[in-house]
Amino acid sequence: MVSQSKVRIMIVGCGGISFMHVNNLIKLSNAEIVGLCDVNPGNIRRLKDHFPILEKVREHSDYRKMYDSTEADAVLVLTPHTLHFNQAMDALNKGMHVLIEKPMTTRVEHAKKLVEKASKEKRVLMVSYQRHYEPPFRFVKARIESGSIGEVQFVTSLLTQEWMRLTRGTWRQDPELSGGGELMDSGSHIVDFILWSTGLKPSEVFAQVDYRGCKVDINTSLTVRFSNGALASVSIVGDAPCFEEYHAIYGTRGAVFYDNGRIRLLDAEGSFSTIPLKMPFEPSNPDRNFVMSILGLEKPESPGECGLRVIELTEAALESARRGEKVSLGE
Ligand SMILES: NC(=O)c1ccc[n+]([C@@H]2O[C@H](COP(=O)([O-])OP(=O)(O)OC[C@H]3O[C@@H](n4cnc5c(N)ncnc54)[C@H](O)[C@@H]3O)[C@@H](O)[C@H]2O)c1
Secondary structure (H helix, E strand, O other): OOOOOOEEEEEEOOOOOHHHHHHHHOOOOOEEEEEEEOOOHHHHHHHHHHOHHHOOOEEEOOHHHHHHHOOOOEEEEOOOHHHHHHHHHHHHHOOOEEEEOOOOOOOHHHHHHHHHHHHHHOOOEEEOOHHHHOHHHHHHHHHHHOOOOOOEEEEEEEEEOOHHHHOOOOHHHOHHHHOOOOOOOOHHHHHHHHHHHHOOOEEEEEEEEEOOOOOOOOEEEEEEEEOOOOEEEEEEEOOOOOOEEEEEEEEOOEEEEEEOOEEEEEOOOOOEEEOOOOOOOOOOOHHHHHHHHHOOOOOOOOEHHHHHHHHHHHHHHHHHHHHOOOEEOOO
């Protein structure tokens, strides 16, 4: 818990996604942005020009100097993937709460260390998986948890994106900074959604990767077996002309489908129904939930453990693709 009425937040990384986080934070009366850090001052300028309310917030180019010189309760880590671990661990070492963009880390050992440290220090550690706050995805999870489709036996998920073309020449295609390609990047949301919504525990994975001539994975085909015997077939397509997201979750008594924002249900008798757009969930977002969790008013909906489970499966999948064979989890 913080003693002041406002949670004081610093941001590391003022690139594309910082606009969404700032937009969420400035709507909260119990949050205040007190520091901005980026190695590129032009990106801080761009953010300030867009949000004049930030004009007087102190700017830094070195996150360690910002952590040392600014009184704050929490940090948002919004930088290239392989930088997340040090920036988050240094914040936890300073006693701050941390919200990290996905993927939380690019290595399992790093994710475990962050989760352990946050738990030991009783700090909030969260990963910014926004599907956990969006009504259609919450509906799918609630439907599965209610038991109305029975026990999950098969999941198929598809993500397509113009990722390869749009990220060419950026850090996303530099393994030193990204830790991997489309599977580590947007694919992280898909892996997370499957694990979070079904609660299933992966026991083995087989993956095949097509690099499409790039240094990182572009297209990936994954087969996952879970500890209850269920299977998942996951397609991550980074060389596609458009964005598409599809999930079909088959249980022993029916199924639930997410099709680009539209939800359909299948009952045990084979009848389909469509869920109306008005969902029984209020939209929220990771930033709001982070602040409310720090204040002890809500529980984290996307805790660090979700980030750990995703990197466990992602790391095993990339290992499987390298070795050309199935990899067991927890080996
Ligand atoms: N949740 C989502 O849907 C979503 C969407 C986009 C991006 N993201 C995630 O957000 C993070 C950032 O992605 P982005 O799209 O904003 O990338 P970006 O390239 O637009 O921004 C990254 C910023 O980090 C800065 N930076 C690099 N090294 C730094 C350092 N050492 N210290 C401080 N700043 C540094 C860069 O100058 C840049 O401004 C990634 O983890 C990405 O996967 C999530």
